[in-house]
Amino acid sequence: MTDKDRFVPDEGLAPASTVLPAADVVEEFTAPPRSQWRDVWDQFKTHKGAMVGAMLFIFIVAAVYLGPFLWTIDPTQIDIRARNQGPSWAHPFGTDQLGRDIMARMMSGGQTSVSVGITAMLLALFLGSFIGVIAGFFKRLDGPLMRLTDLFLALPLLPLLLVMMLLFREPLSAAFGLERGIFILIVCAIGITSWMPTARIVRGDVLAIKEREFVLAARSIGTSNTQIITRHILPNVLSPIMVSATLGIATAIITESALSFLGLGFPPDFPTWGRLLFDGVDYLQQYPERVFWPGLAISLTVLSVNYLGDGLRDALDPRIRGR
């Protein structure tokens, strides 16, 4: 039931736009043509949840990447005398059991979590769009590729991810260095196990677009298959891909945190939000806020991205946009 795209895209509809008076209609025809993206943006603006979500997401990303320039404490600096402190001006989120500043750790953990989310999403998106377009466009490949998709959907993903994490951890960290090796491993593992919904949606859209007249026209003037795909098909399936992208970030961040939480993610001295949460569980009784901050960060990021995706889906749907 991870397939959130199956929802009917009518949630949080904007109220129907005002009906134009007859006098304005003439003006409407003479007005300069508006680009499609302008319309999309206008519709997107009317979705309050999506606007709030977008701003929140931008804020989180900015705080995580630009924050360390303002808050210059090193997240790995150990100050054993100042351990287990509560919130103060020197340490707004307090310090952990080794006296490391939790705010600095939250920022550096957020960098990892957000970059894992975005990179894994890009990989899944690339795989999904590629397989979806190929399967939809070339009839001969449709059957085998869709069986492959079904097969991947039948795999128990979380157990497999755990197994992959366990088995490939050492060789990859030996090859690329500890942190980078595990980063590559997590991104690849999440990407390989989450491309299927995108592929299915894209294939469906490609199947419909392939039969349209403009594709026939392009073919009749001798456009090659590659060019038909890149110039005519891909721009038209961009909207489902963009919606999958937002949902992909959300699932990737949750999956990475889940792996870290189960102790199979990044190494202990390399913070991510999931890892901070996992470390905080040991001190649950004394310092519950240590669990609270990373958990809140994960939940808020995912919530904002989900709302963003919801608004994007409405804005990109031409049937809704007109209303």
Next chain:
Amino acid sequence: MLNFTIRRLILAVPTLLFISLVIFLLLELAPGDPMAQVPLTVPPEVKEKMREALGLGQPMHVRFWKWIVQFFWIEPQVLVDHIFGTSFSAGDLRVISWQTRSPVMDIVVQRIPQTLWVVGTAYVVAILIALPIGIYSAYRQYSWFDQMGTFVSMVGFSVPPFFSGVLVIVIFSVQLGWFPSIYDTTHVVNDWDSFVVQLKQMIMPVMVLALQITAQLSRFMRASMLDNLNQDYVRTARAKGLSEYTVVMVHVLRNSMIPVVTVIALGIPSIFGGAIITEQVFKVNGIGQLLIGAIQANDLPMVQTLTFIFAVLIVLFNLIADVLYGILDPRIRYD
């Protein structure tokens, strides 16, 4: 319909075989030696014997074939023996766990009741909560109730179980001290008091799991109701003077339930997979925790068997969902 079911059942066999091969190869090709923990003072020839004792001596295809035979042929025999007291499987080698040196399926059978209790209850609770919410949100679309429902289900999507679980532990066991934070599986229910204790320890894991499932199901229910509420037959039903209750709860609800029932069926296996984290948070020693333990102990036969059981569940419930869809909706016939 029967034809379709049989065809799908036959098609499931190669799918499952392929999945088992994928899992086997993943475990096989991965570097990592089960003998890595053995002290260096043990001479190589003894190590070789130990490898053989674990069943690692033979080439890959032989071992895969043996695993298949053990899982599909010998284990069912064991089950039959257990039920009817026969002795078909006497003397046959079963899938042995490297951790405990006992048959994997025996351990799985010990662990399954805990998982079924917690996860099953959560699923039932979630269905009971989600359906009314979905129905009412759709009936009063864009009302404050609907907006609240949308927000709550968004939160349910976004808050991962390892955070919501820890959060309820902080609130209800650390601060308020109402419920125990650890699920005690040895607890025996034999009178009212022990039943209350059991209820108390089940509330938190069930709550956490049910929040997630409710979020997804109520969205499906709402969308499906909205699809049906604007149909012509609803107008007809109203026009012929049926009460509003009959229109919504009989005409619309029955038609809206068709996709929701299949979604419920599809969700059952993912609950087993998704419950891994919740079981870990509340220390429920169910099947998910068994998997985590086996992964950390590098117990490959156990990992392979458990992962494959999850895959079987997914394929099985996909099939059930497809067949249910055909049975419930006469417009859909696959033949």
